[in-house]
Amino acid sequence: MQQNKSALRYTLILVAILILVPNRVSSAQSETRPAAQVRSAPSAPLQESEIDTIKIEELRIGLGDELVRGCWATIHYKGMLPDGQVFYETYGGAPFEFFYSELLMEGWVQGLAGLRVGGKRRVTLPPQFGYRSMPPSPNSTLVPIPLNSPVIFEFECLGAKFLPVVKLSNKVEIQRLREGQGEPAGYGDWITFHVKVFAGADSREGLNTYHPENGPFQIALPTPSGIFTGNTARMQANLPYLDMLLYGLKAGERREVVFKDSRFLGPMGDPLLGVKANEPFAIEIECVEIVRGPSLTLNNGLTIQDITIGTGRFAHLNAIVFIRYKGTLEDGTVIESNWDDPEPLQTRLFRTTIIAGMRIGIQGMRVGGVRMLYVPANLAFGEVPPDKYAHVPPNSPVIYQVELVDTWIPR
Secondary structure (H helix, E strand, O other): OOOHHHHHHHHHHHHHHHHEEEEHHHHHHHHOOOOHHHHOOOOOOOOOOEOOOOEEEEEEEEOOOEEOOOOOOEEEEEEEOOOOEEEEEOOOOOOEEEEOOOOOOOOHHHHHHEEOOOOOOEEEEEEHHOOOOOOOOHHHOOOOOOOOOOEEEEEEEEEEEEEOEEEEOOOOOEEEEEOOOOOOOOOOOHHHEEEEEEEEEEEEEEEEEEOOOOOEEEEEOOOOEEEEEEOOOOEEEEEOOOHHOOOOOEOOOEEEEEEEEOOHOOOOOOOOOOOOOOOOEEEEEEEEEEOOEEEEEEEOOOEEEEEEEEOOOOOOOOOOOEEEEEEEOOOOOEEOOOOOOOOOOOEOOOOOOHHHHHHHHHHOOOOOOOOEEEEEEHHOOOOOHHHHHHHOOHHHHHHHHEEEEEEEEEO
């Protein structure tokens, strides 16, 4: 009996050792890991998923920061046709560094969402989320991309950078100088902001909208080109990296971007900004106000009223837009209309095929949206209407109803 008790005691001790020793070893191993590796990968197996017919296949789960809109991402990528032919890739060269926002190809916006640093995935895009009927020039790709062809991208995330300080590979530096308050600005919002430019090694003052004769600028996001209208200064300005500076901005916030030379403005610099050729310069912005719809009046007198909020892509000055419209005088007299035409009007917003009030008022709309534009005379046909609009009295305010049928960013 005593022998049985002793055997039982030894058995229990042995079991306890077998249970505790692996746990102690595992604990010791986790303590010696670098901090970046402590986060464990999901226990679920790698799998394929679909988002609105976009097929996403996880090839490797990353353990670093997650890509979110408003960050600067660094990736390697490879673009392929369905038969496996590669039409573009960064492997073997410099990685691609870019601002992650809704201005990217729609398939990239959705396909990169949630990708973490160190991760790799394959994304298959149907034509409506890829190049559609407007592929890049064959001269810019390794093989031509057929019209309306699905495309496949493999993304490998190498890094992600976030404010308050972002140092880019091209030696451009962006930083937050002062925190703001309230909701951050996003695409579709109108931002009123001041600009101050410093140029040269002595940081002499260039453009300064704090001066009363200039006044603040006012613009709708997105603004990819940095060239914009719709501001109280009654002038256009080319401010590189403007979209990145304004995205996520809060009221009262101040940001700065520093450039090592003027090549971002062209070989001659920019006299309006006060920057000479080959000079370093910096742009400082301060947010005065963020204005959101559905009804708002801009500083230039244009009133925008959203009837239907769209859910598709955003319109901006660089985009090709497809619109239906109906313009009337204040008494209801029809000036022009394509509302019942078989096809919508196709135009680039920065072109003068439509009145200034429409070019400004369509900015920030989303596909599927309908809005009313109450346009003052100076943004419509002015004192002397063109011959085509000779039936419009001089200095007449006009009203336009606009539907954004589609929009596309040329690649």
